[in-house]
Every structure is written in structure tokens, then in C-alpha cells.
Amino acid sequence: MGNPMKIRAASKDGVTEIKVLMSHEMETGQRKDANGATIPAWFINEVTAKLDGKTVMQAQWGPSISKNPYLAFKVKGGKAGDKVTVTWVDNKGDTRTDEAMVT
């Protein structure tokens, strides 16, 4: 299930800014371990964000996204107290969903 995400969402002048930190190795599949064996690729490949139940962002990622990914974007609308839900799925099929309130 992975570790919890850190989600921040703040509404100002009719725009909600959403910032998400995710805990993930984002292994490229290009690296080798100490014994010379290739470390298999392991990365988040899909991220979905919802604001107040409505999908506002769907991202597809490759292994070129940095370890412990950070994603920030802005949405028109949204107000304090609205619920932000972020879900990621990785290429091994592991997934995690976390929520935060807009402030």
C-alpha cells in the first residue's frame, strides 16, 4: 500500500492550488544492484486527483519521474472544506489513496 501521501490544497481568489508529495521508489529499470543484476522497474504510472468528487487531473507517468514524486497544479473553483482525493497506481498494481481538506 505504500506510505501516506502529503497533500496540501489551498483556495485563494477562486483558484485551488493542490500540491502532492508521494512516497515511491520510482525505480527506472536501468540501474544495477551491487551484484550486477538489473533492478526491475517499479514506478507510479497513473495518478488521479479529484476535487469535491470531480476528476480534475489524470496523469500518466513513466520512470523518468523523480523518486518520491511531487506534483502541483491549480484548479478553478473549490473552497475551504472541499475534499481533495488523490490516488496513484504503480506498475506492480499497488495503489494508494489519500485525502485532504481544502484550506
Add this chain to the structure above:
Amino acid sequence: MRTQQFERRQVLTFLGALAAAGFVVPRAAFANWDKAAFEAKTVDDALKALGAGTPASSGDVQIIASDIAENGAVVPVQAVSKLPNTERIAIMVEKNPNMLAAAFDIGPETIPEVTARIKMGQTSNVLVVVKADGKFYSAAKEIKVTLGGCGG
């Protein structure tokens, strides 16, 4: 292909179980991961896979990033589209083995400005490709990756 289908079934089973437990949003919320585009080894192949062909260079597509990265493991990049009806924003790193880093599907209420952090194996062009009103546009910026620290 078989492997991919198998993986997908696994994902579905896993998600199904989680959904039943009330943990996740329905499966339908996810776009299909574009394997062809993400496994493309050249910019042209990736653009083809994204259906972008040869995107027009546009000043309305902006890449906000420092000219130099102190470390290639984490390079902050903001991709901005000033084009009306932006549907999709993709970030590519020309010299990475997996050159497509990310593709963002933008909802109608979402402002087409996304910030992400990408890996860069070496100094390279970073490309942002935008799909707006069904057409494709792009911009490029070179980001230098420096060798840092004592190198020991």
C-alpha cells in the same frame, strides 16, 4: 502484450478488492497507461504514439525550469499552456532512455500549469507537448545537468 494484459488483470483484481473495501475510486477513473508512448526510445516515436505527429512550435507553450540542474535525479519543471481548450500536456526528456516522463490530462476546470520533477541522465533538451483543441503544439528548453559534490 500478454504480459501487459496479465498485469492489467492483476491491477483490476487488486483494485476490485480495494474498491469493495471502499478504499479506491472506481477503475473507470483511470486512463489507460500508454505503453507505446512511454516505451518509445526516440522523440519521433513518442510523438507518433501520442498521436502528435510533428507539433507546431508555439510561444504559448512554456517551460519554467532553471537553466542548470544541480543534480539530474530531481529537476523541477513547470509546464504551462496559454492555449485555449488545453486537453493534455506531456513532458519529454530527449536524451533519457525513457524519454516520455509524463502526460497530464487536464480537466475543463484545471488551469493548464503543472509542476513535476523529472530525472535527467545528462544535459538534454526538455520538450513540452500540448494538445489543445485537437491540435498539437510544443516548446523546448535545454537544461544543463552539472556534476556536483566531490564526486567521490
Add this chain to the structure above:
Amino acid sequence: MDRVSMGLAAFLAAAAAAATAAYAQQKDKAQEGIEAYREALQDGNPAELFEATGEELWKTPAGPKNASLEGCDLGLGAGVVKGAYAQLPRYFKDTDKVQDLESRLLTCISTLQGKDTKPYIDSAFGTPPKEEMNALAAFLSGQAKGTPIDVTPKHPKEQAMYELGKRMFYFQGGPYDFACATCHGQEGQRIRMQDLPYIPGNTGAAAGWSSWPAYRVSAGQMWSMQWRLNDCFRQQRFPEPVYASDATIALSMYMAATASGATMKTPGIKR
């Protein structure tokens, strides 16, 4: 594409000319670029993920005594975490020792939780169980963020630790004749593109001390101060310092006392 070839042409032209003025300008641009990069990193610090893990470790009962670490006295009284990190290292009566955060945590892990601390000392950084120390350091240093560093050696053992740390700072050894002072003993120098804080001065000591523990983007790891110092000694070509040993605490005491008065910005984010 055009931008690249133009950039390259300009770069080559500058290189060919090797004129001091052109070079200086280019260098300034490089410096500017690096500063913009560092600023962009500040926006989202993955250290926060480790702070969350550390908080859980702090609050969750564990060990033979099935106790949490919440009763740990970090110097401001049992269980007080707010600002405690900014006043470490310090002398502790119960152990009759000067301790930094991590050596103090080992004491609490032993006394409160009843765990054997040897695996914590001997395991490699970033592997269990020592990885817990990075998360705890992220959490506890975060609890001191924004508070002033307040470390003034008063107790004779604190004063001795400070002096030993200062002497350690200048101690040369190994095949490269390196001391900490080789890189951190002059003002305004760089190694490659990295500015080297001048540790014997307040500003430099503060630049270092107030920003560690930090998330290292190069490795994608959360580094405690002990890990930071361990890697300094590695690059110095020294043998390995024992985890939480006196040499590391002495150096920390020297740095923290020199940095006293500056504001804690922990946990930081670094290249």
C-alpha cells in the same frame, strides 16, 4: 532545437575566446541557474514524508517494554519536542554525557523501550533498523523549525566537547591529508558548484547546522546529521566514524555552538 544550437554556439564562442569578462559572465549565469534550481526545490520537500513516518515511530509503542518514545527527555523535559532539537547537543545528567539528537534517541530507545541499541549502531544508514533514526530526526528537527539555535557550552563536559570538536575539525589524516578545515576552513569557496560553508564563522556554521537533517535529492534519501557527518568522513578518506560516537558529537557541538543564534530551517532539502 534552434535554441540548443544557438546556446551551443554561444557557449563554444565563449570558450574559444576564453576572455575573462565573458567567462565571468557565463559563470554568473551558471550560479544564477543553480540558485533558481535550489529555489524550485524548496516548494515541495519530500522530507515531509519522513517527518510523518518519524512522528508515527515516536508515538507508537515498541520494544520489550512496549513503550513509545513520547516520554523521551531531549533536554527540555520528558516528552517536550517543540524546539528541543535547536538546543542539542547538550549535557544530560542521567547519562553524564554530552549527547546529540541521535545518541540521545539511542538512550531513550534503550531505557524507555528496552531495545538493544547495537543493531541501530551497527546497521548501515538507510537500512533497518537505523533508517528509523532518519525518520525520527526528520520529525524532531521539524519540531524545532523556526526556533533559534541555542547551544552555549556551559557545563565543563560541554566545553570539553566543544574544544574536542574544534580540534577534530582541524585534524588532518588519510592519504589526501584532508581535515574538515580543508574544505570548510576558508570563506567563500566552492567545491565544483557547491558553496562550502565556512564552519568556524557564525554564518557558515548556521548554513550547515540549520539545514540538516535534509532530504538529499541526489540519492532520494533522508539524511540525519550523523549520516551527513559519516559521509563527510568518507569523502575525507578517513576510516568510518562509529555511529553516535564522541568524535561526531564533538563536531556537532562545535558546529551548533558556532551557529548559535541562527534560526533552524530543518528538515532541509539538498542537492
Add this chain to the structure above:
Amino acid sequence: MKRIVLTAAALLLLGGPALAQSAGTWGPGADDAAFAQMLKASFKDRGIAKLDRLSQDETQAFCSDPVASSGPAAAARREEIEKANLATVKWPSDGTWMGDWKEGEKIAQSGRGNTWSDKADQPNGGNCYNCHQISAEEISHGTIGPSLLGYGKTRGTSEDALKATWAKIWNAKSSNACSNMPRAGHMGILNEGQIKHLMALLLDPRSPVNK
């Protein structure tokens, strides 16, 4: 007045064990015995980095005290140390001074070697760019050492210039007792062939350093 000061000083000296321990540059509690004890308890062998690396030679011991090793009083001792280090320099065995500047550039770029995570059989880097500007193309360079851009252009390749450069790389303490620069040849960091490549990087007119 004088008497009072003297009395006060005497009192201080007799004052307490902490003060009595004060030794030279270092304050109370950091005398030789206490410091040696701390070192012994604080380090361990790892990989190729063994504890014997903490046993200082004369140069290292002298330069580890910033107060005692600087200033006019230390001038004679500095000169002695420089002489002793100069005597360690091994000159090129076959009379040729310069190798290939391209190889030299690679050595100058590399900072690898001699840490506990390195293996003994891998060639060491020279660490040069960590501290010096060398060729103009490399913008990621340190500033602890002076810029070497145009090094050969300003110095030429006279016997004196060749010798001075060789001696500096082989044993940097031969001309500056407490230089921050490692003694690449003397300490076995780089071999004769590698040093020749670095010589070429600095002095060969074809090297980018001299363009």
C-alpha cells in the same frame, strides 16, 4: 598593578583541573591524551579505509594546528617541512614529462578513489576540478585552488616550469607546507603515467587549458 595581575594568573593556573588541562591551541578538555582517546573510541576500519589513516605523519601533525603552523614563528618549521616533502618527489623515470591531455582531462574530472566505498584495484581520480578551474568548457569547478586556465600559455614548457609543475602534483607540500592540495604522487593516489597526463592537460599547447 603588575603584582595583582600575576596573582590572578597564578590563581587561575591553580584554579581547577579543567584549566590545568588546557594545552596550546586547544582549550580545556581537548589535550593530546583526551583527543587521542576520542579518536580511538570513535573510528573503525571499513573497506580499504583502515584506522592507520589516523596516524599522522609530521606534515599532517604540524598542519592540524592552525595557530601553531601559521605566523612568523612557524616560518622555519614550514621551510623544513617543505624541504622534506620536496625530497620525496620522484622525477619521471624515462625523461618524458608529458602524456596525453585527453587522458589528463578524464583524470582531472574524476573524484573517485580511496574512500571506504572504493575498491583498491580501481584507478583513482585526481579530484582536480573539485578545487580548480582548468579548461573553460567545464563550468562545474571548485575555487579552493587557483584557476589553472591558461596555465601552460603563461608558463611555457621550460625545464623549470616542467619541474615546478611536476613537483607540485607529486607532492604539493614541497612548496607550501600546509597546502590544501593532496600529495598525489607521494601518497600513491596517482601513478607516474597519470601525472604525465595531467602535466599534458596543463602544459601541452594543444590542451583546451591553453587555447
